[in-house]
Amino acid sequence: MLSRTADNLYWLARYMERADCLARILDVTQRLAQLPAAYGGSTNEWRSALLTAGCAEQYKAVHGDEVTEQNVINFLAFAPENPSSIRNCFEIARTNARSVRTALTMEMWETINSSWLELKRYSTKNMTREELARFMSFVKETSLRFDGAAYRTMLRNDAFWFSRVGMYVERADNTARILDVKYHVLLPDSEHIGGPLDYFQWASILRSVSALTSFHWVYRESVKPWLVADLLILNAQMPRSLTSCYQNITRYLDDIANYYGRQGSSQRLARSTLTRLGNSRMEDIFQTGLHEYIDSFVTENNRLGSLVNEQYLL
């Protein structure tokens, strides 16, 4: 397959996944910001939303230091000057989809194209809360449809595998960044454990990766910070955990390697990252430092992205 086609498929999947993640971040932030201060609600939430989305710098360049709900929502959802706004994600996804139409199934193309057409109806500034809620569920549904269309209709060949690798690399990055921005509330600190202040923060982390219900099914306990970290980092049952993402990345990179008959540096790195996750225990992670652990994961994940790029996409 053309390298450019693989590149487009890989990034198409990444942008769809990113849009979904942004919608969840906005959703959760709004929820938290509405809580009374005694339950952990604070205006800082909008600042941390920018950090989680990795857009703090760009935001500052446009809006300066003032962080308001309305500005952050506009910036993350619609701003043309934010290269990763939901709107831009959809726009780039569609541009990519147009240039690789031959590699997409009709169902995938229709999902992307019709959402892009529908998106235009939302592109207003200063949405009401209700409109925003509708918009978020539209974005989440779109990514579900895209994912489902890809899963149900694509041939199981390199086109499918590259788009899956893109999706999981992006997903791992998103999960890691959510954890990184909130890592301080996950640190075992006897003073806070069980207190209402952080409970809602933990719950919101789970919610942002749609895992609040799953948590209870997996641990059958009340929400505890180390368990939240365990679920999102090490638990293979959890589809957004770093371990699960790397199981998938490893598998699909191996599919590609077997298909082409050649292993390369990206396969080796993916396997070693997966092994490292497999050998980690939560106690050790907390001991060496959660922040450091996640930080080095993000770096390795980025490095994997570059290796995939060098090996296949150029």
Add this chain to the structure above:
Amino acid sequence: MSVAFDEMTNADGSIRAAYTALSRWLSDVPPDVLDMRRKEAEFIFRRIGITFAVYGDSDAQERLIPFDIIPRILTGTEWRRLSRGLEQRVKALNLYLKDIYSRREILKAGVVPEDLVYQNPAFRPEMNGQKVPHDLYVHIAGIDVVRVDAETFYVLEDNARTPSGVSYMLENREIMMRLFPELFADNRVAPVENYTDELLATLKSLAPASSSSDPAVVVLTPGIYNSAYYEHSFLADKLGVELVEGRDLFVRNDIVYMRTTEGPRRVDVIYRRLDDDFLDPLAFRPDSALGVPGLMSAYNAGNVTLTNAVGTGVADDKAVYSYMPDIIRFYLGEEPLLKNVPTWRCREADHLKYVLDHLSELVVKEVHGSGGYGMLIGPRADKAQIELFRAKLKQDPTNFIAQPTLALSTCPTFVEEGIAPRHVDLRPFVLTGADKVRIVPGGLTRVALEAGSLVVNSSQGGGTKDTWVLEES
């Protein structure tokens, strides 16, 4: 201007045979059902993303070409006559190009004036003496045809470079079959869906001798901002070949490769939808970022086939057009089966004088213009426009030809006020391979949606129709 020939209804109100079933259906079906299906068709087109871009119109970057749900119908007998004429015409075009780029017998014989070749911006000296596979240059031709009465078809234009529109022929049929299955039960319509298979067979037949037994074919597009990008991706998809941009290809030791996830892969046949000028920055426009450096040298070495060949534009401009009947006689020793529209060449003094005296009756076109841009339709123009063209003509007469305004045939069309006659033309596609000529029965019918308008170009508000060729049984 006389009343135009209507393809469904005779002057006395009777219905022509080909349209019997359709006419009955049209009178039975309630208008709101038609309206609903029209909206449905539009919805499908937009969702599939069958759009085209209009240059210089940033708001409407992706527009739909209006689709008319009433088909245009030809009988099998009409079609066979037409397709024989098309085959003859394309055969002559290929012989002409071979001659122009080798011995130039036709210039020596004085049939075509030399400057029409040498002064022609589409003439490619690089092609002199260049051998092309099977001496074929125009592998994919779109010949624009209009009809003026029950018997007479005129060729309006030969498109021998990168004719577009075939995706509409195919998609229009798909949509019609989806929306109106009952119509296809009442009419025996010859299928067109095998076009892409025929195209693939044509392209493979043209592979260079040095290629493997299963030649690698690609479609080369200028990219997603090109007005016909949808068509490029559509064709690549149906052909099952890669859709490449210039940057996906490179040349090493005069062999063309594409960059793939498994490393370089050889390319044998390039169905290019990129103009000559942009193909290779080393040979043509040095600023072209769309092309492939070194492509021409691989081509000259005979290691890759370009379809259509380089330099075919020298055969299809509007000045050469006027010589086509002579060109056919010269190479084939046959009378042209399809007529040419009488054409005044403004390059000739007596023709120019006639044109200047009759501007208000004539259609004046630029020799190298296309898409309905830069033309004057005398009977519809105001004084200022006519004077503007008079000045242009005097300044650069060789750049223009003039033709009488033809009474193009009309077809029933579903418009605002209901079903009304609108003018149509037809672009059938002629495929010429090493083994044979292939023409699928049909083509792209374009329709001028405005009452009385003769301009069918999509860039000027024209629409399209499905084109049916009825089988006799």
